[in-house]
Amino acid sequence: MSDMMGSLQTESAQSRLDLLAPPVAKALEVWPVEAPIDADQVLVAPIDPTLADTAAFCEAYGVGLPESANCVIVAGRRGDVTRYAACVVLATTRADVNGVVRKYLDVRKASFAPMDEAVSLTGMEYGGITPIGLPASWPILVDSRVIATPHVIIGSGVRHSKIAIAGPALGALPGAEVIDGLAREVG
Template identity: 65%
Template sequence: MSVWGSLSAVPAADRPDLLAEPVAKAVAGLSGVEVAEIDPALADTAAFCEAYGSPLEASANCVVVSGKRAGEVRFAACLVLATTRADVNGLVKRRLDVRKASFAPMDQAVELAGMEYGGITPLGLPADWPVLVDARVAAAEAVIVGSGIRGSKLAVPGAVLAGLPGAEVVEGLGN
């Protein structure tokens, strides 16, 4: 079974209308990235996988994490398989060099990313954010991730995600 299940996909660069603006700019120079239109009500990973027959283990979640150090708020994006959770209070906290790391407030993450809640993806995020990619995501042939909007999903090769600007492959990020 393909990562897409019952969906048909096209090269993402061919359908910028299915992408948030910063995502469309980011995929323009990438190869192997596909997009498929979905029902926005089914954007959450579990609902998407169930409705379209996409395997849960072929999906990755991108979460925005923040923490403060000396009054400065620091952000990072974490990309982990949907069957795991990001080690926010361990690896991410140490990587950001903050006392406490937590999920960034939804409204702040959406505003800074320029993407919709439930569609945030590592492609097209602010250049100064580290993108922490779990080693299992980086090793995957392709994973399903958000497209910046709730009305579509992307399939992206793990190697492409590992090669994004600011990306760092982190062993054990998802557990």
């Protein structure tokens, strides 16, 4: 992976823990051995936090939407139990929450988790949630297009930076499951 993606100035995330949410930094300390890349190949770049939302970020930093990934938290209920999952999809797609994700969670209805709930349960900032460092009990559903992308930009757990990582590494995270058709093309 190149040291620059668009105009991002990246460096090893392990050397810039100040640019990561605490759960993300902790996850990098115990990076899975089976991951297709080493933890030192997880890169981070500082960004303007007012430009953290995908469209604004891509435009400002010259990163293409097909190389930008989003991590959304989905919640569904069955009885008194709320089930959560993280969905990792390319910015050119949207997660099929009420189809694929609802069936995966085995719930009647699934929806994006409310912002305050997603933030408190992940320990990350809204708009910066990433699959690295999520609660271990949550499945991480990764659209197959993400792992087919050589490198992607994704949140770092905070709004003032982004992570650059090999797409296949996201499919190898603990609890990750690669799913064909998890997302649908936008537009």
